[in-house]
Amino acid sequence: xxxxxxxxxxxxxxxxxxxxxxxxxxxxxxxxxxxxxxxxxxxxxxxxxxxxxxxxxxxxxxxxxxxxxxxxxxxxxxxxxxxxxxxxxxxxxxxxxxxxxxxxxxxxxxxxxxxxxxxxxxxxxxxxxxxxxxxxxxxxxxxxxxxxxxxxxxxxxxxxxxxxxxxxxxxxxxxxxxxxxxxxxxxxxxxxxxxxxxxxxxxxxxxxxxxxxxxxxxxxxxxxxxxxxxxxxxxxxxxxxxxxxxxxxxxxxxxxxxxxxxxxxxxxxxxxxxxxxxxxxxxxxxxxxxxxxxxxxxxxxxxxxxxxxxxxxxxxxxxxxxxxxxxxxxxxxxxxxxxxxxxxxxxxxxxxxxxxxxxxxxxxxxxxxxxxxxxxxxxxxxxx
Amino acid sequence: xxxxxxxxxxxxxxxxxxxxxxxxxxxxxxxxxxxxxxxxxxxxxxxxxxxxxxxxxxxxxxxxxxxxxxxxxxxxxxxxxxxxxxxxxxxxxxxxxxxxxxxxxxxxxxxxxxxxxxxxxxxxxxxxxxxxxxxxxxxxxxxxxxxxxxxxxxxxxxxxxxxxxxxxxxxxxxxxxxxxxxxxxxxxxxxxxxxxxxxxxxxxxxxxxxxxxxxxxxxxxxxxxxxxxxxxxxxxxxxxxxxxxxxxxxxxxxxxxxxxxxxxxxxxxxxxxxxxxxxxxxxxxxxxxxxxxxxxxxxxxxxxxxxxxxxxxxxxxxxx
Numbered sequence: 001x002x003x004x005x006x007x008x009x010x011x012x013x014x015x016x017x018x019x020x021x022x023x024x025x026x027x028x029x030x031x032x033x034x035x036x037x038x039x040x041x042x043x044x045x046x047x048x049x050x051x052x053x054x055x056x057x058x059x060x061x062x063x064x065x066x067x068x069x070x071x072x073x074x075x076x077x078x079x080x081x082x083x084x085x086x087x088x089x090x091x092x093x094x095x096x097x098x099x100x101x102x103x104x105x106x107x108x109x110x111x112x113x114x115x116x117x118x119x120x121x122x123x124x125x126x127x128x129x130x131x132x133x134x135x136x137x138x139x140x141x142x143x144x145x146x147x148x149x150x151x152x153x154x155x156x157x158x159x160x161x162x163x164x165x166x167x168x169x170x171x172x173x174x175x176x177x178x179x180x181x182x183x184x185x186x187x188x189x190x191x192x193x194x195x196x197x198x199x200x201x202x203x204x205x206x207x208x209x210x211x212x213x214x215x216x217x218x219x220x221x222x223x224x225x226x227x228x229x230x231x232x233x234x235x236x237x238x239x240x241x242x243x244x245x246x247x248x249x250x251x252x253x254x255x256x257x258x259x260x261x262x263x264x265x266x267x268x269x270x271x272x273x274x275x276x277x278x279x280x281x282x283x284x285x286x287x288x289x290x291x292x293x294x295x296x297x298x299x300x301x302x303x304x305x306x307x308x309x310x311x312x313x314x315x316x317x318x319x320x321x322x323x324x325x326x327x328x329x330x331x332x333x334x335x336x337x338x339x340x341x342x343x344x345x346x347x348x349x350x351x352x353x354x355x356x357x358x359x360x361x362x363x364x365x366x367x368x369x370x371x372x373x374x375x376x377x378x379x380x381x382x383x384x
Numbered sequence: 385x386x387x388x389x390x391x392x393x394x395x396x397x398x399x400x401x402x403x404x405x406x407x408x409x410x411x412x413x414x415x416x417x418x419x420x421x422x423x424x425x426x427x428x429x430x431x432x433x434x435x436x437x438x439x440x441x442x443x444x445x446x447x448x449x450x451x452x453x454x455x456x457x458x459x460x461x462x463x464x465x466x467x468x469x470x471x472x473x474x475x476x477x478x479x480x481x482x483x484x485x486x487x488x489x490x491x492x493x494x495x496x497x498x499x500x501x502x503x504x505x506x507x508x509x510x511x512x513x514x515x516x517x518x519x520x521x522x523x524x525x526x527x528x529x530x531x532x533x534x535x536x537x538x539x540x541x542x543x544x545x546x547x548x549x550x551x552x553x554x555x556x557x558x559x560x561x562x563x564x565x566x567x568x569x570x571x572x573x574x575x576x577x578x579x580x581x582x583x584x585x586x587x588x589x590x591x592x593x594x595x596x597x598x599x600x601x602x603x604x605x606x607x608x609x610x611x612x613x614x615x616x617x618x619x620x621x622x623x624x625x626x627x628x629x630x631x632x633x634x635x636x637x638x639x640x641x642x643x644x645x646x647x648x649x650x651x652x653x654x655x656x657x658x659x660x661x662x663x664x665x666x667x668x669x670x671x672x673x674x675x676x677x678x679x680x681x682x683x684x685x686x687x688x689x690x691x692x693x694x695x696x697x698x699x700x701x702x703x704x
Contacts, residue, residue, distance in 0.1 A: 052597045073603040085598035089616035102603035164602070 002063035002171040003028045004049070004204060009058035011044055011228075018044050020228040021058070026172075031198050031205040032233075033215035036225035037251065043176055045225070046208045050174050051075045062171050073102075078165035079174040082181065084157045086149040086164070093132050093145040096163045100128045103168065135167040138197075155186045166197070172204035179214060191217055212252050216240065224248045246367035249291045255321055257291045258333040262362075264288060269362075269373075272328035274305055277357040277376045284370060289363045294321060294336040296359035299344055304352025306333070310345050324351060409680075412673035416481035420669050431480050439477035445469045481670060488671035489678060493659035494648075499678070502653045505570045505640075506633045512575040513629055514622065521584035522610045526596055536585070542578040548638070555642055565650060569643035574633060580625050587621035588614060623690055631683055653679040 004026040011019040018041045026032050034042040047053040049060055051072035059068045067075050078099070086095050101110055108114075109121040116122065136142040139159045149157055158178060165173055175194070179187045195218045198205050209215055215222045216236045223233040224247075232244040243249040249257045262269045262276065264286050269276045271290070280288070308324040311332055320337045322345045335353065337345060344351060357375040364370050407427075412420055415429035445453070450465050457465045479487075489495055523529070524536050554573050555564070563569045591614065599613045615622070637654040644650045657679070660672035 047597075050597075050601060052600060072597075072600040073605065077601065079598065079601045081594040081598055083592055083594045085592065085594035087595070087599075087613060087616075089619075098599075098604075099602040102608075164598075 002204065004172055004206070005059075005061040006045075006049065007059040007061065009045065009048055009055045009060070011041070011048065011053070012056045018228050019048075019055070022225075022228075022230055023058075024223060024230060024233060026204060026206065029202045029204055031195075031207065031218060031220045033207045033209060033219040033222045034225055035209055035212055035215040035222055035251070038210055040225045041228040042208045042210075042225045046079075046174055046176055046206060049206065050077055050079050076171045077174055078168070078170040078172075079176065080158075080161045080165050080178045082177040084149075084161040084178075084181075086157060086160055088149055090148070091145065092141065092147055092149070092152070092160050092163075093129075093136075095149065095160055096132045096135055096167050097128050099164060099168050100131055104128065131167050132163075135163040138166070139163050154181055154183075155190070158182060158190065162194075162197075166201065170203075172206060175205065175207045177209055178207075179209070180211070187214075194218060213254065216252070222252075224251060226251070243291075243361065244369050246289060246291065246363040246369075249361060249363070253293060255294050255334045257293050257361075258297065259289050259291050259363075260329065260331075260333070262288045262290050271305060276305070276360070278360065278362070279374050279376055280362070280370065281372050284372075285365050287365050288370065289365070289367075291361040291363060292333070292355055292359065294334045296355045297333065297335040297353050298355065299335070299337065299341055300352050300354040302352075304354055306353045308333070308351060308353070310347055310349045310351060313345050313347065315339075315342070320345060324353065406680075409673045409676050412669050413485050413677045414482045415670060416484070417670055419481070429481055431482060433478045434481050434484060435474050436477045436479070436484060440470070440473050443469075443473035443477070445473075485670035485674040486678075488668070489674040492668075492671060493656050493675070495653075495656055495675060495678060497649065498651050498653045498656040499682075501650060502634055502679075505567065505652055506630050508567075508571045509574045509633050510626060510629045512571070513577040513580050513625075516576050517580035517584050517625075518615060518618070519607065519610050520581045521588050522606075522614055524581070524585045525588035526591075526593070527606070539578050539581050539585075543582060551639070551642060558643060564643050565645060565647045567650065570640055570650070570652070573639070577625075577629065580629065583625050583628075584618060584621060587618055591617055627687065627690070630686070634679075634683060 006022055006024040006026075009019055009022045010017070022041075022045055024032070034045060036042050044053060048055045051060075051067070051070060051074075055068065059066055061067065062075065062077075087098065090098070104127070105115075105121065105124055109118045109124065111118075116125070132145070133142065136145055139162055141156060141159045141163060144152060144156060144160070149160065152160065158181070161178065165175075178194075179190055182190060191214055194205075194207075198218070207215070207218065216239075219236055221233055222236055222239045224231045224239060224245075226247050232239055232248045234242075239248060239252050243252065246259065250259070260271060262271050264270075264280050264284055267279045267282060269278045269280055269288065269290075276290075306324075306326055306328060308326040310322055311325040312323040314321045318339070320339060320342055322335050322337055323332045324335060325332050333353070362370045362373045411427050411429075414427070414431075415425055416432070416434045418434070419425035419429045445466055449469070450462050453465055453469060454460075454462075457468060460468070524532060524539070558564055558569050558573070563572070595613060595617075596609055599609045604612060634652075635654060636652070640650075640652045640655050644652075644655065653675075657672060657675055660668040660675060
């Protein structure tokens with residue numbers, strides 16, 4: 001177990017720059033997710049940490065030692081791959097034993113057939129068998145140890161891949177989208193299992209995913225990556241409630257955050273001509289954007305800030321997501337409503353929308369968050 | 385009648401053309417020389433008792449033998465004894481044609497020795513080819529290094545060079561090294577198989593990169609990856625290559641004929657066939673075809689055994 005430091009890592013493939021100076025400190029025992037859309041460089045970053053890819057610049061430190069030029073096999077990291085990458089010709093037990101055999105046995109002890117009679121080999125083989133059994137018990141795959149990977153289901157293979165990673169005690173676990181090949185139900189189950197495993201092992205985990213739900217539910221911190229940069233690295237609730245960048249706000253949260261244009265006149269902000277209870281600095285740009293989470297919007301009849309028609313409704317049982325086509329704007333906004341409000345949300349129904357000023361996230365024209373916005377005393381939505 | 389009948393006709397015709405020589409070979413190996421000459425007796429021949437003329441000639445009794453045999457034939461003239469001895473020899477030398485052909489195949493030339501040579505030579509060639517081709521193919525398929533594409537282009541280019549074009553320079557090189565008439569001369573020129581490198585490289589391209597990366601994370605070095613990960617996953621491709629390599633070198637007549645000039649102990653099975661080529665004393669088609677059958681049989685048996693594994697392997701499963 002160790003702390004990890006990534007210092008100003010860059011990576012270019014030919015002319016395209018995939019990573020543009022990434023720096024990240026990961027504490028011992030921390031669970032950090034690298035999340036972002038495909039092509040954002042998160043997998044490349046993980047591979048650089050693992051030593052499978054060479055960075056074009058920058059340094060990787062594990063427990064204070066520079067490992068940038070150390071081979072992957074000597075970095076003492078474990079990795080779980082998206083495709084699981086089990087050895088198809090070995091049984092489950094042999095698959096899990098490989099990292100231990102390679103690290104604890106010498107070359108002659110690993111030889112087929114004659115290796116067994118080499119001095120010390122049988123003791124080590126026993127130790128390895130115990131470790132494999134223990135890992136298999138933890139992951140509840142002890143009944144599968146004699147099978148070949150081809151005879152396992154996707155979920156079972158995924159557990160074997162996890163078993164192979166945790167059979168030894170590496171400095172950190174690297175997981176590259178380990179859940180993306182599982183079906184939805186199994187994914188939810190395995191998600192909580194991995195989080196529990198992390199708590200039990202108290203090991204450093206670096207988890208790459210494009211699924212923001214996975215990142216939100218498992219991590220101590222989320223590093224949102226886009227275009228080869230880390231936009232924000234913070235605990236899940238901060239990333240969700242207090243994003244630094246409009247791209248972070250848009251990527252995290254499902255359904256997506258609603259983005260609406262606002263104009264600044266003097267210190268006041270106007271949404272579709274209506275004055276918002278927010279004041280900006282005089283040097284703020286004239287055109288701004290506000291982000292409103294679906295749960296920040298509420299249905300209101302008195303003095304609505306926006307009006308529109310219900311265009312589509314998704315009933316999830318415990319909550320309802322409705323798409324409202326706005327009268328004032330070409331786009332649609334999504335609101336979250338309670339089941340009690342369902343009767344107001346019949347298709348085509350006219351609705352008014354309001355929100356609390358403190359829930360509005362204000363972004364500049366280039367997407368950077370403006371934090372010097374103040375909510376004024378009388379909030380419109382409180383009237384509703 | 386389906387509309388595909390003509391396809392089957394074409395295929396059957398093709399099969400007949402391919403199988404006809406084998407049919408002749410096996411059939412001749414059963415028949416007596418007379419039946420072969422006259423082209424009769426169907427597939428198996430009539431299997432009538434025949435007399436091996438050479439065997440009888442060798443036992444033609446001389447004066448001493450007649451004198452020695454005289455006590456067994458009391459009251460007979462020398463000529464009568466001679467005829468009796470000849471009749472005895474004829475009885476001893478008569479046998480079924482099939483027995484004649486196959487026993488001749490093994491006695492006339494040291495066929496077992498040739499077969500052993502064949503196994504030794506093809507075995508060593510294949511083994512060294514694998515030792516060379518697997519790491520080379522792995523490097524060409526999965527490692528990134530400067531000039532990789534050029535090297536691969538060279539490999540492809542080497543596929544185009546016919547063996548016969550470089551036979552003479554190769555022979556001269558071996559002769560200068562004093563290696564003609566050795567096993568090395570039979571083996572060394574074939575140890576680097578560009579076809580093997582090409583075939584294995586194409587197969588390795590289909591092995592997921594993740595598998596190799598996982599092996600690296602597990603602490604395997606690059607050579608360990610070749611032998612412990614790539615080799616076991618490549619068994620089907622290796623079997624395919626084995627068939628090409630072993631068939632080609634087991635049946636090779638051209639190269640052994642060039643480098644093995646005097647020493648009959650180094651003859652490979654195809655060279656053994658030369659022992660029966662018809663010189664002055666008539667043709668030996670029966671034993672010759674028996675030898676040919678004996679030479680071909682191990683290959684066919686090996687293929688039949690490997691076939692299941694081979695076809696199984698083509699639909700490679702369990703990788704993903």
